[in-house]
Amino acid sequence: MPFPRGKKPSVTAGSKIPKLLGKGMENQEEGPQVKRSSSSPQGAPKKRTAFVDITNAHKVHISLPGTKKSSLKKTQKKKATTSVSDKNEANLKKSESVSSESPEEKQRGVEESPVEELVVVEAVPPRELPPHLRRPQIPEEFDIDAQHQDDPTLTAQYAKEIFDYLKAREEKFILSDYMSIQPSLNAGMRAILVDWLVEVQENFELNHETLYLAVKVTDHFLSTAPVIRENLQLIGSTAMLIASKFEERCPPCVDDFLYVCDDAYKREEVIAMETSILQALAFDINIPIPYRFLRRYAKCVSASMETLTLARYVCELSLQEMDLVPERGSLLASACLLLALVTKELGGWTPILVFHSGYGVSELAPVVRRLHSMLTSPPDDKLMAVRSKYTHKVFFEVATIPTVDLETLEGALK
Structure with a gap:
């Protein structure tokens, strides 16, 4: 039966691996969160305008020494009053000149004014997308996502495209029988390793996606270069560690995998193997499973x-x-x-x-x-x-x- 992490149950007879997650999990709680100050050490953040070319926020008003704020406000108010009065006077003169015109001149001005023509703008048809960007057309009888359109967590409108993308990515990860380049391994040893990984997945209560991805990562690494038999379990456990980091919300730590390997390897060896696997796969571990x-x-x-x-x-x-x-x-x-x-x-x-x-x-x-x-x-x-x-x-x-x-x-x- 699965067990909670952080507790070491007794090892039962006939079990291939101890039913335990490793040590070091109980001290991994995060410390208290420290609230960050909203201002810089030098003071409050400086204001800046986003559009300096159409606003006057970038203009700096320099006050002379000894000038009081009240005098500055009076000056600004006086300027504003003067500009308003000037505008009112100009508008008054304009209205007087218009009213002094005779009815014949007004009629002549109306006749001489050009008539604006209506310009009809034709609608531009939408540009056709290239084939690889077009959304697939799903017949109504085959649309299995229509009932989930209101659930944003299922992304029903993109589900077909997502799986078409995953299916297209499979071309990149096609493998062949790589046992010909592994003189120290055979198909039986690989089957035993997979059987052990199934037991690890069950004991750690990991997702099934983690198990499948771990097997895929193991196969892709073994297809790159020959390895010795003693490192096969190290490769499998490290592949499970990588898959856990990719799939799990709370993945097991390195010490957990050292424990299930019965301390056959050191922490430095697991970390070095993790680096080797990621480099061999070019850090592309999103393998369709x-x-x-x-x-x-x-x-x-x-x-x-x-x-x-x-x-x-x-x-x-x-x-x-x-x-x-x-x-x-x-x-x-x-x-x-x-x-x-x-x-x-x-x-x-x-x-x-x-x-x-x-x-x-x-x-x-x-x-x-x-x-x-x-x-x-x-x-x-x-x-x-x-x-x-x-x-x-x-x-x-x-x-x-x-x-x-x-x-x-x-x-x-x-």
């Missing part, structure tokens, strides 16, 4: 929480499979959802799913067959973290649901 796509696609068919959890179970099991590493996250999420829908007898791949995912059944069929083979194969006794996690009632015990038979699955794929 299948978990986000899975929740989006499940919304298209209004899938129940049990159906979504079944698809999440299949997707989390796939993290351990080395041959599924090259697959795009959106494609893997679509295949997991299709397998869950067939297992729950909820139909196949509908047109609305084709519209939002961009994949047809023919593109999903090879991955769905691979996932079905993964579920029906005998489980490895060393890799039980995911299966035991999803046998809990919190996850609707979806790990105990019988796998759909191959004949029914092939019928749905046709």
